[in-house]
Amino acid sequence: MSVSVAVTGATGRMGRAVIDAASARADVEVAAAVNRDPEGGDDAVAGVPVAPTQEFDALLRERDPDALVDFTGPESSQNYVAVAAEAGVASVVGTTGFDDRGEAALRELAEYAPVLKASNFARGVQALLGAVESAVADLPGYDVEVTETHHNGKRDAPSGTANTILDEIESAREETTERVHGREGDQPREPGEIGVHARRAGNVTGEHEVLLAGKHEEVRLTHRAENRGVFAEGALDAAVWLAGRQPGWYDFADVLGGEQ
Template identity: 55%
Template sequence: MRLAVTGASGRMGGEVLAAAADRADGVVLVAASDPESVDADAVGEDTDVVADADLAAALAEHEVDALVDFTAPDALADYAAACADAGVALVTGTTGLTDDHRAELADAAESVPVLHAPNFSKGVAVLARLVGDAAAALADYDVELVEAHHNGKTDAPSGTALSLLDAVDGARGDSPRVHGREGEAPRTEDEIGVHAVRAGDVTGMHEVWLAGGREELRLTHRAESRRVFAEGALDAAAWLAGRDAGQYSFAQVLGMTTDGTEVAA
């Protein structure tokens, strides 16, 4: 698989570069783009490092099969258009997308395969299923969600947290979401409390509480390294390259579903 990576000097871009270099299953990094300078040792002498403005030309020149992106919503829109023009599969873990950004991904998916996921951890994919099952089985239990990330993360709640909240809504119907509490703030019967922590270099933690009158259940996932997300994205890229145009899910990559929706446990 001939691979391109955007945001090569970023936290996740660097992890994808390192993960690609460690793979022994035929992944070849042929192009990388970034608005900042990129360490040549990080990409290798055979990788073409280009400015974002030159990405579309590089994708075509190097016959790229798939592009992996962990950058920012506005930049992603440009990368999606470049992939559509060059016929390159797009895998992105960029979060904080608006409806307009999602529409741009949908436009690209008319020409190429596109896979957007807020999290590329296998454990989180299973967690989302468990949260939905638990919310349905414990329908009268209070639900709270706590998530923590590093102090440079810009969006809150995280994209992963939003996907877990969607899993609860899928089991119970839409519930009002209360972001933190202060002063007199009695809990309503059907609300979901959402709490975002930003501190230090926390890779990622998500915990869903379900509490009844005499017990509580906590479902927790902790990422110990960003490499787990990079490896999952590369698995997704290898799976996505060469498929028909359309929008795909990480659950499909993991065999949890065939049509983009999770298979019931």
Template identity: 55%
Template structure:
């Protein structure tokens, strides 16, 4: 059975991950948080970050650290995980190039998976956006995201990923315009990027493609953070037995799709 250790356990996502793990009966060896959390979260006591090495050392087999924190904490946790042969999964966004290099170095020793979003719906949106942009050359593209008023980075990591998909699908789009003010006519080489922060919105992303007399909107709305936590737990279970390396959420989804297709096409399975 996969054993999890959760960082940022006092935060929104950390709590959701622990809740999903409890509902699925997964083993959780412990949880840490930078600020004190007096009560257990989903039945798991939360301790200080300094206890992470001890928590990892006490696990038989390879544990998986599930991390939704902030860049400085994420890189520290990644190094600690690698030092203790623990797989490391993170959904922290706002990582710098240096931060990503730290994850890559950890991936030389243990399996590491980073994703800006663990929703299967968002994964489908990314692929649909790339196909749509290629299908309508010349259309203007705008990406808008909305999140709760406590989110730190803007635009969101998912929005950044969507813009990267757009740019890869149409190389001529090489300028990102973050909002507009005053006299600001659109350039044919730009992608508009807009971030909104309000209330307790779990996450909304919209990609608008507009041409002459044609408008196409591709949208994903998350009803709660639990959808992201569920995807992260699925990915953590998948990651536990992988070889060292840096993986993406698409690797998890593609592997499961191939497995499902192989099972469906197995003539023995069809007769049982």
């Protein structure tokens, strides 16, 4: 039995990738696809009709999908998840850039329907997080710098994945003091700080590097995504796993960990 999904932002970079990935899988079908402004753009992606956002509520009632897959923007994502939660539809959220209030709003909606939010759906990134935690714990006192690179249209900086990596570092090393974003002028490194650098260029899908440097050695941990399909596949894996679960807040690590 396949899991049916509704895809928002269907004509965007990630929306297209999700629909393309779903079309190649036997365990997933796209029940509905919407986009904020389909006028003047494509009215179908990979043979899937794309409706305007205004029809999202009606489509959920009509098609009754098992899960929503959302890679849009913080405000629109919150609205989509609210509609899905009211309809009892699970939500997989890959949108980043939420502020604390937006994140709290999503967590409230998880009381009514299952919500799985992740800053990155690449399995390799989950492995990277584990490696970063171990390396930071094993190398106390080493300077830490985090650099991320994305395409020139990405809005939030640092990326959601970079912020997740930074959270992991701070959790593993209590003596961290602050995140320093870029450097200019007279700025020698202070003890405990973490350097953070965001680069936007071309059509880079996504690259994250953690540098740990001591006096006579350095360790570099890097993840590079070659294609958005890796994020789409992970999001669909999450949708299959999440469908039919009880309301609550879930993470991609739950999917990979095989939590029942």
